Amino acid sequence: MIQIKNLHKKFGKNEVLRDLDLTIEPGGIIAVLGPNGSGKTTLIKSILGMVIPNEGDILINGKSIKREWKYRQQIEYLPQIANFPNNLKVKELIRMIKDLRQRESNEMHLIALFGLEPFLDKKLSTLSGGTKQKVNLVLTLMFDSPLIILDEPTTGLDPVALIHLKEHLQREKDNGKTLLVTSHIMQFVEEVADEIIYLLEGKIYFQGSPEKLKNQTRQTNVEHAIAAIAETTHA
Incomplete structure (x- = not known):
């Protein structure tokens, strides 16, 4: 469980998170x-300990993360933009991450799932954006951790890879894992999300199921429902 209590974060005079409470x-x-x-990335980086809030606390499984770091070993994180060493080959990068983590991994299944076999001996500098994203997903999903945070995971993916990603996320959920996902693709959100949290100017304006969101806004899909909330909050 993640509990966020009275979280505030400013960057200079810009207040990014404002008295945010979330379970x-x-x-x-x-x-x-x-x-x-809206504060999405700041919230995620606060959970990861990459951003230190000005006020408030974050508890994971009942324990505050302040001045802690070991809790991060139970989190996998896919950043929105991954900067890889261009001179490394794909298989060298995967091996390096495995050596650093020293944990059991299932990269071979994921390499096959995303069709990366032909690229293992290629340098990262030669890969397309979509192929780099598949490598990024393999690096994130190959370890068995209870919490997975994915920042825009669909970026650059072709339709087949997107289907495989959605199926894999469903399997991870069925195994009892918690997945936090940010995305601008509302159809993807509607297909995979059990719960939606809508942030605006550092505050939560909605938390609940996609069905609750659609009922509350009297819309037929998540895309129009989110647009309706955005229009209401700016009115």
């Missing part, structure tokens, strides 16, 4: 949505 129960896929600058 995320274990298990399921939670989509964190909001326009650019």
Whole structure:
């Protein structure tokens, strides 16, 4: 379980998170949505300990993460933009991450799932953006951790890879894992998310199921429902 209590974060005079309270129960896929600058990335990086809040606390499984680091070993994180060493081959990067983590991994299944076999001996500098994203997904999903955070995981993926990703996330959920996902692709969110959290200007304007969101806004799909909330909050 993730508990966020009275979280505040400023960058200079810019208040990015404002008195944010949030509880995320274990298990399921939670989509964190909001326009650019809404505080999504700051929230995620606060959970990861990459951003230190000005006020408030974050508890994971009942323990505060302040001045802690070991809890991160139970989290996998896919950043929105991954900067890889261009001179490494794909298989060398995977091996390096395995050596660093010193944990059991299932990279061969994921390499096959995303069709990366032909690219293992290629240098990262030669890969397309979509292929780099598949490598990024393999590196994130190859370890068995209870919490997975994915920042825009669909970026650059072709339709087949997107189907495989959705199926894999469903399997991870069925295994009892908690997945936090950000995405601008509302159809993807509607297909995978059990819960939606909508952030705007550092505050939560909605938390609940996609069905609850559609009922509350009287819309037939998540895309129109999110647009309806955005229009209401800006009115």
